[in-house]
Amino acid sequence: MSKRITIKQIAAALHVSISTVSKALNDSYEISEETKKKIQDYAKEHKYKPNTLALSLQNKKTKTIGILLPNILTYYYARVLRGIEEVTTEKGYNIITCITNESYKKEVDTMEMLSNGTIDGFIACISEETLKIGNFDHFKNILEDGTPIVLYDRVHAEINCDKVVTDNIKSAYKATRFLMRSECKNIALISTSEGLDIGKFRVDGYLKALRKYDVIPNEDLIIRYNDEENLKDAINKMLDENKVDGIFTIDEISGAITTQVLNKRNIKIPQEISIIGFTNGILSRYSTPPLTSVNRFAHTTGKVAAKRLIDKIEEKIPFDDIVTEIIKTKLVERDSTKKMFIKF
Amino acid sequence: MSKRITIKQIAAALHVSISTVSKALNDSYEISEETKKKIQDYAKEHKYKPNTLALSLQNKKTKTIGILLPNILTYYYARVLRGIEEVTTEKGYNIITCITNESYKKEVDTMEMLSNGTIDGFIACISEETLKIGNFDHFKNILEDGTPIVLYDRVHAEINCDKVVTDNIKSAYKATRFLMRSECKNIALISTSEGLDIGKFRVDGYLKALRKYDVIPNEDLIIRYNDEENLKDAINKMLDENKVDGIFTIDEISGAITTQVLNKRNIKIPQEISIIGFTNGILSRYSTPPLTSVNRFAHTTGKVAAKRLIDKIEEKIPFDDIVTEIIKTKLVERDSTKKMFIKF
């Protein structure tokens, strides 16, 4: 237990002033080579490390970014984090990661807590509860203080800042169209009942594709669920009562559960029913059969968000130059859809 | 862009000294009710928030903990993080999360960077590369400085600090025994070839169980792999050349891949071959069939580690009171193993 040494202690030990030490350690021309060497050697020997806190207080920059994740157990967010992390590390920034766990209070508290000089900016995804409540004052206040924020994935028009989002409508449109082109006539949709815009956009994309090809949407084929147990029952019921030959699931878990249900009913995928999932994570990759999925570039999303924020922090971009970056998706074809195509 | 207000500005605005403001805001008895109210009102009105950096510099405590994750994409670590996060939040600590991505250099750099007053302690899982290289000086140095560390999951005897680990040998032993009790005679093992102790322990447990019940281990039934593609081939080869009726996989991905291979070969799980996986994450839960798995309590691991560290930081436990907590596992029975049992 030797505790870190400070500049002051070095100064005392070598009978020089603290300014001399500071300058010597920063290799200033004002200090003679001889003295510099003496000080630097001593510092090295005693493993001197400048106190980051003191530096930050001086510079008014902490080189730290606050990250808000709604949920770390969702593979997608873990991958976004990874993307962020890659860029921040490269640029010499630390990140403080906070998981809001979809709670409004946790989100407000966290941002409150960090916006006191601890961080230079935020990268955040709005929690489900916050979106439901519709109060975004905590974001607005922070922006007003001059702290930059980049929102990703789940955003809101009321918050006037940079955003990085997935191309939800178009992706859902394309996935649905893909199913139709591969001979599916009766395409079901599995969605969550939660009122997230993201979900709505994906439903919109699905409906848009149906309409485009003159298919009348059938409400019986659209399932909106709250919890997983309900979902299995709902799918079974739907399959009992309807002819279905294609299913588009709006998130990864839905895709996994749907696959389990079909397998249990011994329905051949994709011969009898095709499935396309959203978000291409490990579940899609490792399920039986591996699922054709809308691949979202989580990693890219993280990187783009981090780059944008750091540019803002370092004032390479003016504070009120606001953009929304749209990250395209890509349909990854695997074994849960048919290979034959109808050309429209 | 109004930028945060400081004590100094309040003092100037109200024509009092900064000490008066500080005391008023801390509700000191030394300040008259009248002055206090005036100052507090002003502070509230201007949304005054104390600068955390300045406070930390004063108190020599940052209320921040550094977390090292080898890899965030592994569901297990994400869950550990969640456990840590829960405790730290409750106790008013922030966490700085860093992903070493299994790199020695990244691990050293990160710890170096954070151990300059930024954090009060570390919760870390040693990276694969570090374990391979076998140099733990960065941990030792930090401990010497009087900064507490709690290691979780992957630990090393050379590092003398608190540890929280999974009961690997026993868990593997029990899983293997479970397979034997459910009539499996030829039990294969899927392991990674990387030289992690954790893997070794699990293999040891497997071997121990076999020996205990007088089964002679068959090297042909033990697969050690590096990359996923190899693994599929290796499993197929093994199944071609050997009679196998049970498989114990040492991690979640191996379990998922094994399941895919068996499904592709149309082998009935568990009627023809039973599978038990290690680490009970989403893959095990959502695969077809859902896998019987050794459930590791990632969440508990995180919580225990965080509690221990905070107790150390707050000096409720002396610095050199070192313990290793062993987190038990629990076999979760699902559909990949048979229900019938032989009692030994």
Add this chain to the structure above:
DNA sequence: AATCTTTTAGAAAACGTTATAGTAATAAAT
């Protein structure tokens, strides 16, 4: 009226650092 307490406030030091301004002593230029 003189002294002692209490109340209220402010000054100054401290946390660890950097940056600016200043001060010697010596060397160079006039």
Add this chain to the structure above:
DNA sequence: ATTTATTACTATAACGTTTTCTAAAAGATT
């Protein structure tokens, strides 16, 4: 011989806060 530069260093303020010590005024006690 005097002024000017140069070299090598030190003092001080600053970042935003808390804390300890000091001081003045008001009130209480004799």
